[in-house]
Amino acid sequence: MLPDAMVSSKRILRIRSGLARFHVDAILFWDMKNIRYLTGFTGSDGALLIGRKEQILMVDGRYTNQAKREVEDAEVFEYREKVDGIETILTGSGLKSIGFEPAAMNVQTYLKLKEKMKGLALVPLSSEISAIRTVKDEMEIAHMKKSSDISFQAMTAVQELIKPGMMEKDIALELEFRMGRFGAEQIAFPTIVASGANSSLPHAKPGSRRIEKGDVVMIDCGAVFQGYHSDETWTFVIGNGQDRQKEVYAVVKEAHDRALEAVKPGVLCREVDRAARSFIENKTLGKYFSHATGHGVGLDVHEAPRIASTSEHVLETGMVVTIEPGVYIPNLWGIRIEDMVLVKEEGCEVLTRMPKDFKVLN
Amino acid sequence: MLPDAMVSSKRILRIRSGLARFHVDAILFWDMKNIRYLTGFTGSDGALLIGRKEQILMVDGRYTNQAKREVEDAEVFEYREKVDGIETILTGSGLKSIGFEPAAMNVQTYLKLKEKMKGLALVPLSSEISAIRTVKDEMEIAHMKKSSDISFQAMTAVQELIKPGMMEKDIALELEFRMGRFGAEQIAFPTIVASGANSSLPHAKPGSRRIEKGDVVMIDCGAVFQGYHSDETWTFVIGNGQDRQKEVYAVVKEAHDRALEAVKPGVLCREVDRAARSFIENKTLGKYFSHATGHGVGLDVHEAPRIASTSEHVLETGMVVTIEPGVYIPNLWGIRIEDMVLVKEEGCEVLTRMPKDFKVLN
Numbered sequence: 001m002l003p004d005a006m007v008s009s010k011r012i013l014r015i016r017s018g019l020a021r022f023h024v025d026a027i028l029f030w031d032m033k034n035i036r037y038l039t040g041f042t043g044s045d046g047a048l049l050i051g052r053k054e055q056i057l058m059v060d061g062r063y064t065n066q067a068k069r070e071v072e073d074a075e076v077f078e079y080r081e082k083v084d085g086i087e088t089i090l091t092g093s094g095l096k097s098i099g100f101e102p103a104a105m106n107v108q109t110y111l112k113l114k115e116k117m118k119g120l121a122l123v124p125l126s127s128e129i130s131a132i133r134t135v136k137d138e139m140e141i142a143h144m145k146k147s148s149d150i151s152f153q154a155m156t157a158v159q160e161l162i163k164p165g166m167m168e169k170d171i172a173l174e175l176e177f178r179m180g181r182f183g184a185e186q187i188a189f190p191t192i193v194a195s196g197a198n199s200s201l202p203h204a205k206p207g208s209r210r211i212e213k214g215d216v217v218m219i220d221c222g223a224v225f226q227g228y229h230s231d232e233t234w235t236f237v238i239g240n241g242q243d244r245q246k247e248v249y250a251v252v253k254e255a256h257d258r259a260l261e262a263v264k265p266g267v268l269c270r271e272v273d274r275a276a277r278s279f280i281e282n283k284t285l286g287k288y289f290s291h292a293t294g295h296g297v298g299l300d301v302h303e304a305p306r307i308a309s310t311s312e313h314v315l316e317t318g319m320v321v322t323i324e325p326g327v328y329i330p331n332l333w334g335i336r337i338e339d340m341v342l343v344k345e346e347g348c349e350v351l352t353r354m355p356k357d358f359k360v361l362n
Numbered sequence: 363m364l365p366d367a368m369v370s371s372k373r374i375l376r377i378r379s380g381l382a383r384f385h386v387d388a389i390l391f392w393d394m395k396n397i398r399y400l401t402g403f404t405g406s407d408g409a410l411l412i413g414r415k416e417q418i419l420m421v422d423g424r425y426t427n428q429a430k431r432e433v434e435d436a437e438v439f440e441y442r443e444k445v446d447g448i449e450t451i452l453t454g455s456g457l458k459s460i461g462f463e464p465a466a467m468n469v470q471t472y473l474k475l476k477e478k479m480k481g482l483a484l485v486p487l488s489s490e491i492s493a494i495r496t497v498k499d500e501m502e503i504a505h506m507k508k509s510s511d512i513s514f515q516a517m518t519a520v521q522e523l524i525k526p527g528m529m530e531k532d533i534a535l536e537l538e539f540r541m542g543r544f545g546a547e548q549i550a551f552p553t554i555v556a557s558g559a560n561s562s563l564p565h566a567k568p569g570s571r572r573i574e575k576g577d578v579v580m581i582d583c584g585a586v587f588q589g590y591h592s593d594e595t596w597t598f599v600i601g602n603g604q605d606r607q608k609e610v611y612a613v614v615k616e617a618h619d620r621a622l623e624a625v626k627p628g629v630l631c632r633e634v635d636r637a638a639r640s641f642i643e644n645k646t647l648g649k650y651f652s653h654a655t656g657h658g659v660g661l662d663v664h665e666a667p668r669i670a671s672t673s674e675h676v677l678e679t680g681m682v683v684t685i686e687p688g689v690y691i692p693n694l695w696g697i698r699i700e701d702m703v704l705v706k707e708e709g710c711e712v713l714t715r716m717p718k719d720f721k722v723l724n
Contacts, residue, residue: 124470169542
C-alpha cells in the first residue's frame with residue numbers, strides 16, 4: 001500500500017469513527033478540499049460518501065480515469081448528473097440520515113436532493129466538519145514550507161525591481177510570474193500590492209498607481225504547492241520613511257511578536273488575538289485595526305481556526321495559522337505584518353521567510 | 363446622472379418590473395456578478411435587495427466607501443454580520459416573500475435566514491434569474507472585444523517562444539504574464555496548455571511535460587477586462603502533423619464553422635449544438651466529442667445560455683457565446699477549436715482573434 005493511501009485510509013477512519021458522535025449514518029462530502037484531503041482526488045467536481053461500510057467517490061466522466069489513478073482508498077462511481085448519481089448510490093443503501101457540509105452545498109442542490117430523497121434526513125454539520133483539516137501532518141507541513149519558500153524567493157527577486165515609477169499592478173504581475181517560475185502550481189489568492197493611500201485599505205486591488213518616494217507599500221501574497229497555500233504580508237517604505245510610519249510599524253511589529261509569543265498548544269485563539277489587539281489598543285490605534293489577527297491555512301488559504309476576538313477554538317500542535325495584525329490610517333497609509341506559523345509543542349515555528357524588520361527600499 | 367448609473371437604473375427597473383411575474387415582493391441578490399451587473403459594485407461580498415420601492419446594497423465595513431463611490435442607484439447599508447444585516451433590513455419592511463438565487467446561496471446561510479425570519483417566504487428563482495445577463499449592451503460588448511484582444515496579443519507573442527523542449531506549465535505562465543502586461547485585470551480561468559496525450563483530456567492542467575515534435579498542443583485561455591471575460595481555444599501541431607491529425611482537425615473545424623453558421627437570433631441553442639455534433643457524428647467521431655458545444659460568457663466565464671443538446675434557450679441579438687467543438691482520441695491527442703461570438707441580427711460576429719486554420723509551428 002502506498003504511503004498516500006495509508007494517510008487517506010487513516011483520515012477516512014477518523015471520519016467513520018465520528019459518525020456516531022454526529023448522529024448520522026454517513027457523511028456526504030461536497031467540499032472539494034475536504035474530498036482531496038480524505039481521498040487524494042484533485043479534480044474540481046465530485047462527491048464523497050463515507051458511511052460505516054461505504055467509501056464511495058462519485059465523479060463525472062471527465063474525472064473517472066483521474067479518480068481511479070489518484071484514489072486508492074475509495075470506490076469510484078461515475079455519474080452523468082451529480083444529484084442523480086447520489087440518488088443512485090443512496091437508494092437501497094439503507095442509510096437513513098446523511099450529514100453534509102452546509103457551507104459547501106448550494107440551496108439549488110440541497111432542494112433537489114431533498115425533493116428526490118424524501119425518506120432521508122439531510123443533517124447539516126457545521127463546526128465539526130470545518131475543523132477536520134486543522135491539524136497538519138508532516139507531509140502537509142513540508143508542502144507549506146515549500147509554498148512559503150516559493151513566495152519568499154519571488155518577493156526577494158522582485159524586491160530588486162521595485163523603484164519609484166513602477167505601477168502596483170506590474171509589481172503584482174512580476175511576483176505572480178516568479179512564483180510560477182519558482183514552482184507554484186498557482187497563486188494562493190490575487191496578490192495585493194497597495195501603495196501610498198491605497199495601503200490604508202486592507203484589501204486593495206493592485207492598480208495603475210505608480211510607486212512614489214515616501215510611499216508605504218504593502219504586499220500580501222502566497223503560493224500553492226501540492227495544493228497547500230502560503231500567506232504572507234510584507235510592508236516597507238520607499239525612499240525615507242516618516243517618523244510616524246516608523247512608530248506605527250514598531251507598534252504593529254510588537255503586536256505581531258506578542259501574538260507569536262502567545263501561540264502555544266492549549267491556548268484559545270481569542271487569547272492570541274487579544275495579545276496583538278490589546279497592545280495596539282494601548283497605543284490608541286485600536287480603531288485602526290479593523291480585522292481579525294489571523295486564520296488557519298492549508299488546502300484553503302482561509303480555513304479553521306479563526307484567530308479572532310470571539311474565537312473559542314483551541315490551538316493544537318500541528319495547526320498552521322497566520323498572525324497578521326495591521327493598522328490602517330484612513331487616507332494616509334496602512335501597515336500589516338503577516339507571518340504563517342506552525343504550532344509546536346513548545347510554541348511556534350515561523351514558516352514564512354521575508355524578514356519583518358522595518359525596511360526602506362531605494 | 364452618469365451614464366453608468368443610467369445603465370444600472372435601467373437594469374434595476376427591469377428586475378422590478380419582473381417581480382410580479384416571479385410572484386415575490388422583492389429579490390435578494392446574492393451572486394456578486396449579478397450585483398455588479400445591477401449596481402456597478404465590484405466588491406467581493408454583499409447582498410442587494412430590490413423590491414417595488416427598495417433598492418438597497420448591503421456591505422460590510424471593508425466595502426462601505428467603495429460601495430458609495432461605485433453605486434449611484436441604490437442605498438448603501440453597512441452591516442457587521444451579513445445575515446443580521448439582512449434581518450435588520452427586512453424586519454418591519456412589510457415584505458412577505460423574497461426571491462433569491464438558489465445556486466448562489468449556501469445551505470448554511472439559507473438555514474440561518476429561515477431560522478431568523480420565520481414569517482418570510484424565501485422563494486428560489488432559478489432559470490429566470492440566471493438569464494438576466496445573457497443579452498449584452500454596447501459597453502459590455504466593447505469590454506469583451508478588449509478582453510479578446512488581450513488574449514490574442516498574448517497568444518501571438520507566446521507563439522514565438524513555443525519550441526520543442528518547453529514545458530506546458532511555462533507556456534501557461536508566459537501567456538498569463540503577457541495577458542497581464544497587455545491589460546488583463548486577471549486571467550479568465552486557469553490557462554490550459556495540454557500537449558501530446560495530455561490534449562486528449564479536455565480539462566488537463568498544464569504540467570512538466572515538455573513539448574515534442576509531432577505533438578498536438580491545445581491552449582485554452584482568456585483574459586478579464588472591466589470584469590468581462592474572453593474564452594478561446596487554439597490547437598496546433600509542432601513539427602509536421604500526421605495525416606490523421608489533419609483529417610480530424612478538418613472535421614472539428616467544419617463542425618465549428620457549421621455551428622457558427624447556425625448562430626442567429628431566434629434559433630434554439632440545441633440546434634447550434636446539433637449543427638456541430640451531427641457533422642462530427644457523421645464522421646464517426648461522435649463518441650469522442652464528450653462535452654457541450656458552448657456556453658454564454660460575460661461577467662462569468664460560464665454563464666447562461668448553454669449551447670448543449672438539451673438546451674431550450676433561444677438565441678437573441680446581443681448574446682455572447684462560445685462555439686467549441688472538440689474531438690479527443692483517448693491516449694493519443696485531442697483537438698478543440700473555440701471562438702467566442704456575438705449574436706447579431708444577420709448571424710454572428712467572431713470576437714476572438716486567433717486564426718483557426720490548421721497550423722504547424724516550427
